[in-house]
Amino acid sequence: MLHNQLLVLFRNALRNKRYSFLNIFGLAIGIACACFIFLWVEHELSFNHNFKKRNSLFTIKLTTVGENPTIEDCPMPLPEEIKRTIPGIKNTARFSWELKQLFILGDRSFNISGRYIDPAILSMLDLTFIYGTHPSIQSPEDIVISESMSRTLFANDNPVGKILTTKSESIFSRDGNYLITGVYKDLPVNCSYHFNWISSYTFFENLAPPELNKWNFFTETLLETEPLTDIAHINKQLKHYMAKKVEGSTLQTFLFSMNDWNLYSRFTDGKPDGGKIQYIYLFSIIAFLILVIACINFMNLSTAQSEKRAKEVGVRKVSGAGRLALIRQFIGESLVMSFLAVVLAIIMIAFAIPAFNSLVGKELHADFFNTTHLVFLFAIGLICGLLSGIYPAFYLSSFRPVMVLKGIKINNSSAAVFMRKGLVMSQFSISIMLIISTIIIYQQVQHVKSRNLGYETNNTIQLSIPNSLPAHFLAIRNELLQSGLVENVALTWSDPMYIFTSSNEYTWAGKSSNNKIEIYDMGVSPGYLATMHMKLKSGRDFYLQQVADSNSVIINESLAKLMGASGKIGAYISRKSTALRAQIVGITEDFVFNDMYAPCGPAVLLCIPRMTNLMIIRYKPGADLKAALATTDQVLKASYPGYPFEYKFVDEAFHKIFESETLVGKLSAVFSVLAIAISCLGLFGLTAYTAERRTKEIGIRKVLGASVGSLARLLSFEFLKLVCLSCIVAFPVAWWALHSWLQDYQYRTTIQWWVFVVAGLIALLIAILTVSYQAVKVAIKNPVKSLRSE
Incomplete structure (x- = not known):
């Protein structure tokens, strides 16, 4: 049939x-x-499935209901405090943000990104090790590297026990030697972590100035709960935890499961409501x-x-x-x-x-x-x-x-x-x-791409710089300008389109003490406005000899409107934790940062080039970019021969946002x-x-x-x-x-x-x-x- x-x-x-x-x-x-x-x-749904404990792993999120975006950074002491006081928390580990470290191997140098972390991360992520039976990162000199980094540096040899020399080229890198204690298998593409090396968080923790309250020094966190823990109950205990630790804090705290990291990136009042899902x-x-x-x-x-x-x-x-x-x-x-x-x-x-x-x-x-x-x-x-x-x-x-x-x-x-x-x-x-x-x-x-950003991204590159470069910035700037290919050069501590640092401690005359407004700040060198083609609405740019402007700031229109009568040239703005009291010398037109679809937020530009770690270079219109990049490479290599010339075009980074x-x-x-x-x-x-x-x-x-x-x-x-x-x-x-x-x-x-x-x-x-x-x-x-x- x-x-x-x-x-x-x-x-x-x-x-x-x-x-x-x-x-x-x-x-x-x-x-x-x-x-x-x-x-x-x-x-997309299998993101982080390589981590066996993913159902018990969480990050700590902070939010202010109705006001600010939800962030995943938290105060440095918070994870250990939570573990000590709230039942059901098995382990916590803090992460630095991703940082580049210059490694020296013979006559070769490699600028490789990685993170400083607490040792508990090894058991929490349960990394698969190719070399090293019981790898350790207890000491600041210990380092664990990825399989791909091991191949880059040592080909197919077992590097465990070998010494890696590092050179401090930024405030976030160390100078000295590392002992390789293990090599872990490369993490898959559909994974939230892609660090090439991990070392002790102690180094990163010590970067915070002794006088700074560590509750104001934020860091990324990973947290592991005990099996069958009631997460809703923990979140109820965490909700107003920050208010108990930091006087006047309106931040609310909650745990966010690793299973949802890739799917939910948008939050409303601390609740996920969109993203890749x-x-x-x-x-x-x-x-x-x-x-x-x-x-x-x-x-x-x-x-x-x-x-x-x-x-x-x-x-x-x-x-x-x-x-x-x-x-x-x-x-x-x-x-x-x-x-x-x-x-x-x-x-x-x-x-x-x-x-x-x-x-x-x-x-x-x-x-x-x-x-x-x-x-x-x-x-x-x-x-x-x-x-x-x-x-x-x-x-x-x-x-x-x-x-x-x-x-x-x-x-x-x-x-x-x-x-x-x-x-x-x-x-x-x-x-x-x-x-x-x-x-x-x-x-x-x-x-959105054709939106007036308040700055221009064309013909512009950004690159990481050695820690000592800001002290010699004017000489390097002059040499680049003399090439005839460079229009302007400036330093900053933030990507032009992202300002990661913010504070609700800024005050000014007439501001209510109950008004906790999150204001974004960015350290720059003189000439930053001209380099980015940002327009002044009133006032002036920072003087080229930055010492004269060490107590001066430039604010944007949005902040000037928030300040009301105090938002004018000659007025003063202060920040409690850093003892800053600076005079407003300029007001820029609004410029877009962080969220390209949102209105511009309030921002402060600080004249502190010594704390910067990025250089912005704008080439002249019509300049041969290949020749301009080669010239830039030569100028920087002449002063920093071992430091790799790694850059990215700002306009390409802008298009990548979408x-x-x-x-x-x-x-x-x-x-x-x-x-x-x-x-x-x-x-x-x-x-x-x-x-x-x-x-x-x-x-x-x-x-x-x-x-x-x-x-x-x-x-x-x-x-x-x-x-x-x-x-x-x-x-x-x-x-x-x-x-x-x-x-x-x-x-x-x-x-x-x-x-x-x-x-x-x-x-x-x-x-x-x-x-x-x-x-x-x-x-x-x-x-x-x-x-x-x-």
Whole structure:
């Protein structure tokens, strides 16, 4: 029986090669799209799964409800205090932020990033060690390095027990020797930590000035809880913990699980409410919709061949086949076709995955022998087979044998016709929504990229500098300017687009003591405003001889407005913990930092170049960048021969901020093209079905004098009407969805009417091209052939 049914299936497939190919090919495209999205979603959901204790690992988050963003840094003494006073905490470890250390090995030097951490991290992260049985970082001289760093420095030798010489080139690096105590296996790409070396936190802790209250020195933290600990209960105890330790603090504390780090990056009042999880939902929905479109094709293409299989159904029924047996047969055929599509999809994935990796910026691998992947492929083949085959099965098995064996034309019920047209409308509605989404997402990204940032990013590089460079800055600056390629040079302690340091301790005349406003501050050298092309609204820049401005500050417009009457040139601003009392000598126009979509926050620029660790160099417009970089390298190497020249362009860093939105735009564009392509296959199938049903009508019309053009218009009109109706359905749904999405951004574009017109015209044009081919093909057919049986 099974052999007979398979034989019938393959005979029908060979007899109708075009329809069979379109059936399998359309499904294969949909399945391949779903598989690519599955690989991406799997990658994002498996973040940090390499850490065995991830269910018990947390970071400490701080927030001020209704005011400031949630941060993951916490006061240096807080983790140990929590461990000592709150039951259920098994271990805590503090992290420095990622820092670069200059390592010297013979005549070679390497500037490699790593972290200073508490020793407990080794057991908490449970790192896999290649060399070193019981590695230790108890002493400030101990260091544990990654597998890749070991290969870079020592090739394939075991480096445990060897000495690494370091040179202090910044305030966050040490001068001396390290003893290598272990080499750990490189951490995977989908992991939150990527340090190349780890050493004792003691060194980083001692960087805090003795007079500074360590509750004002913030650090990143990892915390491990005991099994079955009630996290909600701990968070209840932590909520107002900071208020007990720091007088006047309004910060609230809570634990945030490692399982959620990659998925939730946005918080409201200390509660996660967005991040990559939104994109996971979005692309999962897109994958489902594309599969639905592909299955709709199968239904339409199957029913388009209904009359060719009508007599087969009639003969089988007369021979005793029941309707249930026919349904099983047709669903079985659908499942076979679906699994053939799965095989074709696997081939597509194998060839296309490098391009997909390039598109999403990942290194995804399609392991078809992985149990999870096999289950997914089987499930998707089964679901697609059932979903796409169930309607044709019930439809084909419903034919009455007396009617079809007498050669009477199969009458299509209004419900069946409505179903087919509704399915095509659904396809094009989804496709049009994807086209609109692609345009709006592109507009939003470009809208923010073209925003007036308050500074310029073109022709500008930033690089880390040795600790001693600020003392010789003026000499190096002059040498760079004399090259004729450099427009200006400045120093800073913050990336131009990110100001990491902030405080709510700033005060001024007339400020209420209860008003805890978080103000961002950044140490710079004279000339920073000119280098970044920042504009002064009033006042002056810092003097080139910075000593004269050691007690001066420049503030931005936002802070000036907050200060009210005190926000003017000549007024004073103070900060309690650093005993700063400085005079305002300049007010800049607002400049954007940290969040490119948000309004500008209040900021203070301090003239303290001795504490900077970054150099900003702006090259002249039209300068040969290759020659300019080579000249910069020579100037710096002349003063610091062992220090590597590592830089990044500021404009490239700026564009990288929009990676997530750009990825959404790219994927929406790709999937909208594929959705339209699959929809056109469905439209082609429905056109073929209609043409097949109206062959004799067209022959009669042609004999009576109808032109090819009028016949093509006759056949095309009803399908183009479906596309127009799809627009009516898609436009309001797309507007609602995109309007809701844009609400997440404070600085956002507007949804303009012409976007909908363009999307509708694109869909209509593609539909016209698809339908016209089939319509003209039928219209030019010789009427004698279609009427010869009459």
